[in-house]
Each structure stands twice: as C-alpha cells, then as structure tokens.
Amino acid sequence: MKFFSLAVLVSLTFCLGSCQRELIMEPGAGRPLKLSFKNVAGKTVMQPGTTYQNSFGEPYTVSMFKYYISNIKLQAQSGNWANVDGVYHLVDEADSSSKSFEINVPEGVYTRISFIIGVDSIRNVSGTQAGDLDPLKGMFWTWNTGYVMAKLEGTSPLSTAPNQNLTLHAGGFRTGENTIRQASPAFPPGSVITVRSDKVSEVFLEADANSWFTGPHQLRIADHPVCTNAGELAVKFADNYRYMFKIVAINN
C-alpha cells in the first residue's frame, strides 16, 4: 500500500511536470506587454470626415482602415527570439477598442519586434477560424478562399471608380501572389522593451495610410483606385504598406 501511494505520487509529479513544460510554450504564458496602434495619413491623425493627401498630392478620405497583426515575435538582448503564438489581431480604425491589445511575453529586455501584417498561409488553408479571424469580420474572400490582409477604403476626387470610390483590399497567400509581409519597425534611438512582472510596458505604433501609395511602387489613386483581387496589384500594395509602421514611443 505504501509502495502504491509512492507510485501515485511519483506518477502525479511526472504528470504535472510534463504538462507544465508544455504550458510555458503555450500562448497566454509570460507577462503582458501592450501594443497600441494609432492610424495616421502623413502627419494627420485619422478622424472621420477628414481629407488627407498622399505624397502625389492626391486628396482622399478614409471610411475603413483595417489590418491584421499576427506572428508577433520579440528579440531579446541575448539574440534569442520569443515567439508569441496564436495571436491574430485585427486593428480596425472604426473600433477604438481594437487599437490596443496585450500579448504575453517571457520577462526580459527586448531590442527588436517583428510581426506579420496579415494572416500566415497555414490559417488560410485550415478551415473556418474563430475570434478576429472569423470570416464575419469581413476580411475573408469566400469564392477564392483566403484572408484579406489589409483594407483601405474611402473616396478620392481622382478616383475613376463608381462614386469616386477608393477600394483597396490586399490579399493572397499563394506563391506569386503572396501579400503576407513581415514588418520590423525600428525602435526610437536608445530604446528597449522591458517585460517584467510589476508593470505592463506599452509600445506605441503608428500606421501611415499614405505609405500604401509610395515606397517600392508608385501607385497613384488616379491609376489604381480599386484592388479587390489577389494578384500583381495587391502584391504591390503589400510591398508598400510593409513599411507603414513606425514605433513612436516605448513606455517601460
């Protein structure tokens, strides 16, 4: 009987131990770190009813601005990367609560952050997803299935589309039309992110809608007011907006 209790004790310890090791790898482990997004167009903070100007001097308004942030990872001073698994967050200009969210990261000091703008290919081919990836969020193509990684909609007097619409939907994950882009915006000089137990640090990011039109490709509204399919044009917009993020401050 004594031996039996010992056996159960040993086995239980083994059981808990093995589960705990897995828990560390799971999303939700670690300490919270807050990411806060502010959407701008050039130097102007986005606000309903505002007219912005891109670098070609083309005026435009924004009625919808949404993008996915996923596959976040942080590089520690040691050089090791901490992956934040399972986080797929939709930032929606129309929903202020979506503009900041917390991720869980092991305690430490980090010198670099990296994330995907959009949704990785695995989640594009694994059936119906939930949470921010729920197709009812309006970021999913149902006929040629796959996620819209980012959307920018509004109007421009220079648009040749009906109602002078500006309708830019960037999506596509297959080879040749891949719009999944990794962003790794630079930290303000001398800054680090400190993740610790007694305080939630906050990273303030800005996303500049103007970057959609310039960068590797010059995409004037007058030439390209509409992009609603995967393909060459969507790839070009993704090449451009890959650089839309800037870290403006880190509050440790």
Added chain:
Amino acid sequence: MQKVISTILVLVVLTGILAIDACKKKDVQSPAAATTPLNFTVPAGWPQPKYRFDSNQLTKEGFELGKKLFYDGRLSKDGNFPCGSCHQQFAAFATFDHDLSHGFNNTLTTRNSPGLANLAWQSEFMWDGGINHLDLQPLAPITAPNEMAETISGVIGKLQSDPVYRGMFKAAFGTEQVNTQRMTRALSQFILMMVSNNSKYDKVKRGEATFTLSEGLGYEIFKAKCAGCHAEPLFTDQSYRNVGLPVNNSIKDFGRMLITRNPADSLKFKVPTLRNVELSFPYEHDGRFYYLDNVLEHYRNGVVNGPTTDPLVRGKIPLSNFEIGQLKSFLFALTDSTFLKDKRFSE
C-alpha cells in the same frame, strides 16, 4: 517485493504516457462532454479521406445541428433558399432538372449545382476549386447575391436569437456560443456523412451482385475510355480539365483560370464524379447538356480543340452507337438508391 516495484514502474510509465497524451490533446478540437460519437467508415478499398477529422470530431449532436442548418431557409436573406433548395436528395444533392439553379430575387446561378457525396475525399471545392476547405464551402453560396444573398453576420445573428439553435450548439460544442466556425463545422459533419458507396457497381465490387451483359461490357469501355479522368472508386481524379467545351458567351466562365489567374487554366473545370450520374442531369459546369447522350455525343464528335484542351479528349473519343448503349448501362449501375433515400439525410 520485486513484483511491487515492477507494478510501480508500470504505473509510473502508464501515467506518464497518459500525461503526455493529455497534453497533446490540446491541439485537437474535442467535442462537448456529453456527445455521442459518430463513426465514419472508409469503404473497403477506398483511399483515406482528405478531411481532417481530428479538427472536427463527428458527433450525433453536431450532425443533427448540421442537418437542421442545411435545410433551414434562414441561412438565406429572404428565408427561401436553404442549402437543400439547390442540393436535393432525390437528385443526388444536385438541383433536379435544372441547368442553372435559382437564387434570391429571381436570379440564376452561373453554374450547374454539383451533387454532394463523398466530399470527405475532396480537398478543393466548386467547379473551379476556389475553396480550399470543406468547412469554408458554405460561406460562398450564403453570401453570393444570386444564391442565398445573406451576410455571414446576418446568419449568425439569426441563429443566436433562436433558443433552439443555442441549445443545439450547446449540445454539439459544449456552450451556447454561435459562431461561424461552429456553424460551418456542423454543416461539414452533416455533409461528411453523405457517403455514396452502395450502387450496383459497389455491390459487384464487393461480390454481392453481378453485372448484366451490357453493364459488364460498358465497364470495360469505361475503363478503356473514361477512367483516365473519372478514376475509381470516386469516379473523379479531382483534376481540372478543359474537355473541349467552347466558352459559353452569355456567361463567359473561364473556370479554374479565375482562381489561379493562369492562362494555362483557361476553361478548365473540376472533373465531376459519375456516381449517381443518372440523376444529376443536366450536365457540365453550365448544364448545357440535358441528356447523357448529349455528353457522349460531345466526346465522340463535338470536342473543340483550343490551347488548353485536354490531351485525353483532343482527338475526340471514338465511341460506336453500341458502345454508347453499353456505357450508359454501366453508368446507370452507379446509381445508389440507398443513398438517394437515406433517411439520415432527408429533410
């Protein structure tokens, strides 16, 4: 003493295995606690299904929910177009007697409604293969303006406000939460169970029946002249091919090219299964042929060669009048009357 120690060792190892197993299971979508598992049987000699059942374990409760959803008009904007309106059991879950199906507000679809059977073995859906997962498939007809014309959030809202549905979601998935993932997984559970494997052909293969003379002769012709695309036992190799049908100028549907944007895929459509082909008329992606005779006549005389026409039909398929008769006999032996009347799938 030694016996006790070895017992301890066995216990430790067993518990360890259990622990590891328990941890692993977290990746897997487990059904609600009090559900009744449904068995999915792979017919003897068939390949392994493509559907990943570990992410959506079949239960009686999930199946019943899927069935209710399949036949519920509320999935459409005006309540008139459930899935079952274009996928009728007596037509092998295609639309009986219709080249194109009817949608919301006096509209027509642009393609012939395909029958639903054996979809567990399929990994791409629609005539053009644009949908890469069975769970995602219902979202296309639900949102198409010329089909069910709803929005996904509209459907979810209607289901959430119905206490019967909330109860069924709880029974199937453990809580009353209604979301797109659960709705489409339940629909998949219903559709996955639609296995058609009880035609005369299947019975012959199992040694339970024998072909008539003309069926047997037809089978030999089939194997020589049709099986290159309509491969057994599913009677499709699931490839996309241009079978020499010129573009329909009123629809201008270029098929697979719309998905891949590759001109090499112009006018290619998925090879449809021939199971229950007797009931799934009219034929082809746009329903342009009403009778099987029209289809066979196309292959022996009507093939139009274009840049993407399939090499297997490019030179047409020689078929005598006698062969056509025998081939049709065999094709009718693919009718699965058990499946067509199976009460599990009836409204």
